[in-house]
Structure formats: structure tokens, C-alpha cells
Amino acid sequence: MGALAALLVVALAVGIRFVISRLNAHDEAAKEVPSDLYSPVACNPNMVETTIKPRNAAAGQPVVFDVTLHNKSTTNPCYINAGWSNLQVNVTSGSAQVASLAVCKAGPENRQLLLDRNYTASVRLTWHGKASASGCGNSGETAKAGTYVAELTFQDKTAAAAKESFTLG
Numbered sequence: 138m139g140a141l142a143a144l145l146v147v148a149l150a151v152g153i154r155f156v157i158s159r160l161n162a163h164d165e166a167a168k169e170v171p172s173d174l175y176s177p178v179a180c181n182p183n184m185v186e187t188t189i190k191p192r193n194a195a196a197g198q199p200v201v202f203d204v205t206l207h208n209k210s211t212t213n214p215c216y217i218n219a220g221w222s223n224l225q226v227n228v229t230s231g232s233a234q235v236a237s238l239a240v241c242k243a244g245p246e247n248r249q250l251l252l253d254r255n256y257t258a259s260v261r262l263t264w265h266g267k268a269s270a271s272g273c274g275n276s277g278e279t280a281k282a283g284t285y286v287a288e289l290t291f292q293d294k295t296a297a298a299a300k301e302s303f304t305l306g
Contacts (some may be wrong), residue, residue, distance in 0.1 A: 148208055177251060180215035184208055185252065185296035189226065189289040191303040194283040197266060200305070202226060203262040205288060206296060208252035218296045219260045220248035225290045230283055235268045266305075282306055 186209055192201040193281040204224070208215055218224070243263065250258050265285075267276035282305050289299040 139168075145263060154200070155158075156225055158230040171181075175214070176232060177214045177216050180208065180217040180252065180295040182294060184210045184215050187288050187289055187296050187299040189301045190298045191287065191301065194303045194305050196305040199266050200264045200303075202262045202264065202287060204262060204299075205257055206250065206252060206260065207257040209255050212254065214251055214253045214256075214302045215295075216251050218247055218248050218293065220245045220246055221259075222246045223292045224260070224262075225275055225292060226264070227288045227290075228285055229288070230280075233254060235280060236277075238262055238264055241265075260290050280305055 177244040186207045188205045190203045190205075192203055194200050204226075205221075206217060206219065218221040220250075221239045221242050221244060221253075224239070241264075248260075250260075252258055266280050268280045284302060284304050286300055286302050291298075
């Protein structure tokens, strides 16, 4: 009977030791969560994929551009300035400059966006549809029917450039 009691005590001690070691291993694993994965960093062209798509394109009418910014990173969220001081859209026809949306200064000058990992944000920009080689085109002629190219760039190079051809009908 004494041997059985001793065996039970040893089994109980081993069981308790096992449970305690599993709890400690769980605590260590929880401590090793890489917190730097959740720290935002400045976006860069390798992280952020961009598109620019005209929504409606009729001669003599404003053209709305939908700009998407997709953080492809699986490691960090990133921040980017999508205001007119940084985000530039040039509209050209052939080799002729038609308009520069940054010169128009529409919307906020600085618009900081935080893009989580694998997150897409949208920005809507409007070109009023007037042509001016020197910039905004507020006082220029209405852009005529034809093919145009909208090119999206970022002054601080935090995202890749994007181009889209469109037709004013």
C-alpha cells in the first residue's frame, strides 16, 4: 500500500510539473509576439500599389478619378499623404499638358492616411474638364473630345506611380 501511495505522489508531482511547464511555455510564446509588425512605417513604392480610374468622361463635363492605394505589405501598416501637396495628377493629351490637379489645390493640402496591412483606401479627385498648359485650367477652354492620359505620382515617392488612358466622348 505504501508503494502505491508513493507512486501516486510521484505521478501527481509529475502531472503538476507538466501543467506548470505548459503554462510557462504559453507565457513565453505570448511574450514573443512581434509587436513591430503593428508599428506603422512610412509607405514606399514596394508596399503601395496604386490605380487611377476615370469614373465619367464626357467632353465639357468634370471628370472624377477614383484613386486606390493598396498596402501590399503583410508586415506593417503604413502612412501616406494623399493631400494635394503630395498627390499629383497630370492630365495630358499626346505631348500636351492639359491640367495638373495639384495646382488646382482641391481638397485638403495634407491628408494623412493609415493603410493597414493588405488594406485598400480610396481617394476621389475631380478634374473640372478645362484645359490649361500652365496648371489648373480654371479659366481655360473646355477639354475637347479625344484621348487623354491621367498620371498619378507622389512628390515624396511613397507609392508607385499609375497611369490610365481615357477618352472624353
